[in-house]
Amino acid sequence: SLFQVYxxxxxVGSHLWTVKHRYSDFHDLHEKLVSEKKIDKNLLPPxxxxxxxxxxxxxxxxxxxxxxxxxxxxxxxxxxxxxxxxFLHFHLYVS
Numbered sequence: 001s002l003f004q005v006y007x008x009x010x011x012v013g014s015h016l017w018t019v020k021h022r023y024s025d026f027h028d029l030h031e032k033l034v035s036e037k038k039i040d041k042n043l044l045p046p047x048x049x050x051x052x053x054x055x056x057x058x059x060x061x062x063x064x065x066x067x068x069x070x071x072x073x074x075x076x077x078x079x080x081x082x083x084x085x086x087f088l089h090f091h092l093y094v095s
Contacts, residue, residue, distance in 0.1 A: 004058060008066050010088055012073060017093045023047055025087070026065060032083045033072070044068055 007020050026044060033039040045064040048057070072084060080090065 006062050029087045
């Protein structure tokens with residue numbers, strides 16, 4: 001089956017890199033953060049099924065997910081939770 005991979009730019013300080021994840025990866029991350037870190041469960045943009053492969057919807061979703069990640073990073077300015085830093089591949093980019 002076809003699934004959409006979102007390519008998201010992440011910036012922390014002077015570091016800028018991209019991560020690639022399916023929506024389901026974001027959803028899994030979000031569930032963990034909601035239960036472990038009391039993140040607002042409405043922060044993650046909802047999964048929309050209809051017309052999910054139209055280009056404009058994909059671009060809109062990509063922007064929303066980018067905002068989602070930057071919002072999370074802003075909430076953990078000192079140390080990101082392990083589940084988040086793993087998701088963002090911190091170990092590869094931020095020494």
